[in-house]
Amino acid sequence: MSATTAEARLMVPAERVHAQILAILNSWGMAEDLAATTAEMMVETDLLGVDSHGISMLMTYEARYREGKLDLQARPRIIRQGPATALVDAGAGLGHPVSVFAMNLAVDKAMQTGVAVVGVRNSHHFGAAGIYARLAAKRGAVGMVTSATRGISMVPTGGAVPVLGTNPLAFAAPTGRNPPFVLDMATTTVAAGKVKVYHLNDRPVPAGWVMDGAGASVTDPHLAHEFVMQRPEGGLTPLGGTPEMASHKGYGLAMMVHILGGTLVGASFSPIRNRTQSEKDPDGLGHFFMALNPAAFREEGEFEHDLDEAIDVLRATPAADPARPVQVAGDPEETARARRLRDGIPVPPALDRHIRAICERGGAAYLLG
Structure with a gap:
């Protein structure tokens, strides 16, 4: 920059x-x-x-x-449920309200049954998956979140054109004295929105994130943004690196996430939706929320105590670079939160x-x- x-x-x-x-x-x-x-x-x-x-x-x-795709008055509606499951219709609204509703419903059920899953269909983009997993951890439950996506940006292993989305996966677990363990990841090397941030800040994109139609790495932030957001060829690499380097694991993980956050709940698959739906049709996204009550397996406080000890061991690992101590998932976000509450949220000129x-x-x- x-x-x-x-x-x-x-x-x-x-x-x-x-x-x-x-x-x-x-x-x-x-x-x-x-x-x-x-x-x-x-x-x-x-x-x-x-x-x-x-x-x-x-x-x-x-x-x-x-485009007329959003119903900004839509409220979550439970259309099917059992003691440990529920299916919620988002009514073509933005994904944030229905996701808060669904995650809290999953936790409510898990506190009674030990584990619960709530699926959402007919939704739109819900933001970052990790914020909903964090809701579960704050309430003392283990949370897992997945989602189908609207965009087509991942080039599958061995492919030349994108087929899958970034298909996020998040997991959070409660602790006693440490911040919660929170893993929030895309199934591509980075999320498509991360390339957008580099584009807005006019910063070179790291090699290996985006490839062109010939399989070459793209580092120019504006050209990379075009390949991810606009061009029919090229796109984001699967988790693990470029298609030449990666195994099928990142690509398979993306499909697993779509199966849970899309197929299971009756949501659309981006390549099929783009062929069959009109420009006015809602995105039809699906989300998956699972909550697990540690008290169904351990005495009260034992899970959190043991997780705290595991986190302490990880953080105490001798660092290769003393200036960069070992962190666990969720630490960078907690650090950013404290800094931004103090200094403010950065907004680049383009944004x-x-x-x-x-x-x-x-x-x-x-x-x-």
Whole structure:
């Protein structure tokens, strides 16, 4: 990043980012309580340092709103359930409110039955999977989240064109004295939104993230963004590296996630949807939420105690570079959250221009600057 770009970047307090998101969602006519939940999840995502899935997603959400695909009044509706399962229809609304509802429902059931799964269908993008897994951990449950995706960006092992999405997977477990263990990952080398962040910040993309149609690595951030978001050839590499380097594991993991977050709940598969649905049809995404009550297996507090000890051992591992101590999943996000609560959420100039334009088109007040 150039010094000029760094100097021009806004550092916005979380409260103001929340107010900005809420103002835009309200200008689109989203129900007040649903907008409040959505804004809360988006700001929390930015605080955790996941810039690809927070306020920067408003550009995509505006496109879905203008296309008439979103029902911003839709409320989660349980259409099938048993003691340890439920299927929820999102009503073609944004994925954040239904995901909070579904994860909490899964935890409620798991506290009674030991383990529970809640599936969601007829949804849209829900942000970062990890924020919902964290909801389970905060309530003392182990949480796992997967989702189908709208975009087609992953080039399968041995392929030349993208077929699968980034298909996220998140897992969180509660602790006693440490922050929760939280793994939040894409099944591609990085999420598509991460390339968007490099594009917005005009920073070179690391080699191995994006390939062109001939299988060569793309590092120019704007060209990489084109291959991921616009061009029919090339795209993101599967988890594990370039298709030449990777085994089928990353590619297979992406399919596993789609089976849980898509096929199981009756959601669409991106390549098929793009051939069969009209431009006005909702995205039809599916999500998967599992909660597990540690008390079904251990005496109260034993699970959390043992996990704390395991985390302590990992953190005490001698570091190859003393300046970079060993961390566990969730540590970088907790560090980012503390820093951003203190210093503000970074908003690069390109994103700020997009937010200003969204405000102008929707008649919302611009509040970031």
